[in-house]
Amino acid sequence: MTAPDTSSATDRLTLADVRAAADRIAGAIVETPMLHSQTLSRIAGCDIWLKFENLQFTAAYKERGALNALLQLSEEQRRRGVIAASAGNHSQGLSYHGTRLGVPVTIVMPRTTPTVKVMQTESVGGQVELYGETFDEAYAHARKLERERDLTFVHPFDDPIVAAGQGTVALEMLAARPDLDCLVVPIGGGGLMSGMATVAKANNPDIQLIGVQARLFPSMFSRVTGSDLPCGGDTLAEGIAVKAPGEFTAQIIGELVDEILLVEEGALEHAVALLLQIEKTVVEGAGAAGLAAVLSNPERFKGKTVGLVLCGGNIDTRLLANVLLRDLVRSGRMARLRIALQDRPGALYNVMGLFDAHTVNIIEIHHQRVFTSLPAKGLYTDIECEARDANQIARLVEALRAKGYSVETFELE
Template identity: 40%
Template sequence: MVTIESIRAARAQLAGIVRCTPLDYSTTFSRISGNELYLKLENLQKTGSFKVRGAYNKIASLTPEEKAHGVVAASAGNHAQGVAFSSAQAGIECTIVMPEGAPLSKAQATESYGAKVIRHGQSFDEALAHAYVVQQETGATFLHPFDDERIMEGQGTIGLEILEQLPDVDAIFCPIGGGGLIAGMAAAVKAIRPDVKIYGVQAAACAGMHASRSAGVVTPVTSTGTIADGIAVKKPGTLTFALVQQYVDDIFLVEDIEISRTMLYLLERSKLLVEGSGASALAPLLYKRVPFTGKKIAVILSGGNVDITFMSRIIEHGLIESGRYVRFFTTIQDKPGYLNRLLSILAEERANVIAINHNRISPRIVPGQAEVELSLETNNQAHITRIEQRLAREGYQVSPFI
């Protein structure tokens, strides 16, 4: 049973192993949300996420015989690294089953701790099913990523830290996948401060806990895929669901576009690299999905293990969405001075040319013409509209604005 005493015992077990991560006040996000926002920076935790808390607490509880047979786990990445790190600390063998689409950076980091990584299935749930097969074949102890009391107790230590760092906190926002983090954290916080509101956040594309809460029983959902891969759990845990029903006040859903924009905001405004699952907890506050203002709120940024190549796509997409990057085609006469005239107009409109492609061969033009593809750095959507209108007045046919 997860109790405040068992969570405090977990904290003592984790002393010297995990970091007490900062709780950082954000002026920018407080202004945007209308609340006082404090960011719990678990993206700065060892292994890059909160998962090491529960993993180490669980492995520390194993008997010598269980340790001798090693451990096996299923994870999209963060639990894997937590288990691998903790196994290395304990000197035991570790096998991790990851979905085929798990970020390469997470797989490589897991292997760097000495774990054996097996890729299987297209989702976490398929990887989880295969991990049970591996357990039966090897006799290893299975470490569930969330539906385990020792795991929840380890994650719950975050709640103790938040209450010490911000004693007068009004509410805590926490991402939800299978529910281990929010279940343990809520159990800790509500035992000490039952008046503190606990809010979960899920990606709308894979909202298993939200659906289960609405149905009153654990209910699996289908998923259309989400950039928040760390919380893309179709079926929440039985143990976690019971604690969520008992302690969590509400669950908010956010769209992937809101998560990606939040990731970009965190990188640009706070200089924090946060993965989609971690950024999801902040998204409903920035996009006015919560029915209150003026509250003192802690937001758990649960991890920062995002693949850099994927982050580059997030940045580009975010720049397009915010009107700070645009790409378009137009046609000019293939004669001296015509390209210069086009570029002069863009310069007058204060657009920065990032790339230009001048093409004389295209099915969209006739001989004597050239097609020009331009990528521009712009200020916002209003700036793009002004450029588009200016080019139209100057006689350019521009299509499409991307």
């Protein structure tokens, strides 16, 4: 019988472990660029450096930890294969490198997993099995198959070997910018932050480590602060939407991380849009969490040299399009106006004249004659439009009201 491991979490993951992982995976993962963003620095009021982990082959940092784990399997373990439960980036990273190394990879995903994620995992060599309606059910089934098929389970985050691989991100960041005042890192299960914190604090005990979670999924925040916040919902940052954080990772984070910030959905959407507009790079919601935290807490980061990890770029294209359009609404460049009109010839034409006079472009028009509180001879017309900025829309609304029109505007929270 094996004696229980009584060592502390920080004993089980050291700077030497991360350096060994870096040597092990060198040449098989992308040493992604770390670049200064002049524009984001000006907007945020601090010196922002971006680590582009969305440029890995599978578009996420998860490859690092998965590969480090695969490379430490015995020959017998490699022959039998590995298994994991994941509907996200871990599944692709493990499948890609497992296939490349000749290790069979089985991934258990909930039946509710979007088809595109199943196809992405299969396209890099993973054998996908769908089971259950939730991740917890898929996870339990994966552990059952691990025993039945004598496979090796590779945890997406709660494993020192996996976390050591993720910590190589910090090695590269600090090699590029040793003078970073703080690292701002997304936290889901905690593997990335555990590895990075181990490196950062060993190199510079004074560096600040700031974790970020979506406010809808504050699981690690609640764990390390003793809070009991509600956890669940439909977040853009699905890559860090973890209800049960790692036991091992929680110990490291509780010991080394200075603070965990929670970010709202609107801030995540804005950060995704800014990174595409300014840096011309596609990130998923989790990948934009660090920037969202900095922009949401300007005084916290004012004047500091800040390293942000763009940890992944796997976002559905339709969702990305929706995020970008919603950001235009929040910035005031796109609006929806509801105008009450009389149902008579020329009524809409007269309104169009005011749009033309204010050079506001009309995108879509929709009339509503039946489902209104207006008299039978009245109607609502909903007009979606775009302009240079919010002031141009405001001037149009003012002009419409000055002409006697009732105008209702719609805003996003």
